[in-house]
Amino acid sequence: MKKKKIVVFSGSGMSAESGLKTFRDSGGLWEEYRIEEVATPEAWASNPSLVLEFYNKRRAQAHTALPNSAHHAIAKLEIEYDVQVITQNVDDLHERAGSTRVLHLHGELDKVRSILNPSFIQKMNGKPIELGDICDQGGQLRPHIVWFGEEVPAMDEAIEIVNNSDVLIVIGTSLQVYPAAGLVYALQESCHGFYIDPNAREAELPSNFHSISSTASEGIQQIIQEKLL
Secondary structure, X not given: OOOOEEEEEEOHHHHHOOOOOOOOOOOOHHHOOOHHHHOOHHHHHHOXXXXXXXXXXXXXXXXXXXXXXXXXXXXXXXHOOEEEEEEOOOOOHHHHHOOOOEEEOOEEEEEEEEOOOOOOEEEOOOOOOOOOOEOOOOOEEEEEEOOOOOOXXXXXXXXXXXXXXXXXXXXXXXXXXXXXHHHHHHOOOOOEEEEEOOOHHHOOOOOOEEEEOOOHXXXXXXXXXXXXX
């Protein structure tokens, strides 16, 4: 029997329960740094040391974080369903919880790439990047992150995945960052969507979405326990 296709689209609210700061909430990372100073191509060009400092802190924090119950619950869905995770998060908590198919829209924090050769990608295992760390061609290593103002290379693939899904679970994202937020409109009208977020009721969503105002872990458990899939 063919398994139902479930797509989970996750944002920073997923990782918040693992102790990783979100961007827009009170006490979030952007209160310590200005976006323009650390997360744009212009920032990298003008002050690469500050950019590396910012991402080194994030990498170290993410390396010690552990997957939470929501990550584990999503991974366990693979027992019964054909599950694909699409995430705005740059940590690897989905993978460490056991999810086998994860598409990172905004890059991966524990990886670096060369400014001369984008295909040169290396895993850091939580270690920092320093100025002077280069690939064998002499290119400085930079975070393997999609910065504000850069194209999201995996976007077309993400749209196709959602378009061919039976159920879309949107969880822990404010739906304020585009183009990623537009994924909710790629779901076929005949299919069903869930939006899990503490402020879910305030969001404007297509009519085939059901809003669940809760944390990521509570919301995913509600879907599973009430057999809504």
